[in-house]
Amino acid sequence: QVELVESGGGLVQAGGSLRLSCTAFETDYSIYVMGWYRQAPGKEREAVAIHYSGGSVTYDDSVKGRFTCSRDAVKNTVHLQMNSLKPEDTGVYLCYAVIWGQGYWGQGTQVTVSS
Numbered sequence: 001q002v003e004l005v006e007s008g009g010g011l012v013q014a015g016g017s018l019r020l021s022c023t024a025f026e027t028d029y030s031i032y033v034m035g036w037y038r039q040a041p042g043k044e045r046e047a048v049a050i051h052y053s054g055g056s057v058t059y060d061d062s063v064k065g066r067f068t069c070s071r072d073a074v075k076n077t078v079h080l081q082m083n084s085l086k087p088e089d090t091g092v093y094l095c096y097a098v099i100w101g102q103g104y105w106g107q108g109t110q111v112t113v114s115s
Contacts, residue, residue, distance in 0.1 A: 002027045002104050004095045009109030016113070017083045022095030022106055024076040033098040034071055034078040039108070040091035048093070051078055062088070085113045 008020040024031060035050035049069035050058045057069050068081040078095065090113050095106035 002097075002099055002102075004097055004104055004106035006093070006095045006106045006109040009093060009111045011112045011114065012085055014085060014087055014113055014115050016085050017081070018085065018111060020080040020082070020093055020095075020109060020111075022078050022097075024097050024099065024104070027076065027099050029100040031073070031076060031097055031099050032101075033096070034076075035069060035096055036078070036080050037094045037096055038089075038091045039094065040088075043091075045094070049080055050096075082111070085111075087113045087115045089113050 003025045004022055006022045008018060010018060012018055032053050033050060036048045037045050038048045039045045046060060048060050048063055049067055051069050051071045066084045071078045092108040093111050094108040097104045
């Protein structure tokens with residue numbers, strides 16, 4: 001059973017930085033997509049950064065220039081470096097991966113940005 005394990009969330013002041021990490025365990029298959037979604041209170045889940053196996057990355061407009069998504073294919077790990085954080089970045093960040101055509105979600109890690 002594939003498991004996505006996230007780490008790195010927390011509480012930070014506006015303007016600060018956090019780094020999230022997610023590792024996919026129990027899979028020997030290549031991972032087509034790994035990335036991050038965000039679930040804010042009262043809002044729909046939205047894609048923040050998606051890293052494709054070919055190396056391209058797509059970002060939500062709200063985080064462009066502030067967030068960087070990188071991936072270590074050997075370690076089945078994806079990172080999200082978040083700089084210049086804003087209160088509106090607050091939410092649960094969930095790791096997402098597509099492995100052999102199947103989508104998987106992590107449990108989520110809370111990111112809270114205080115003003």
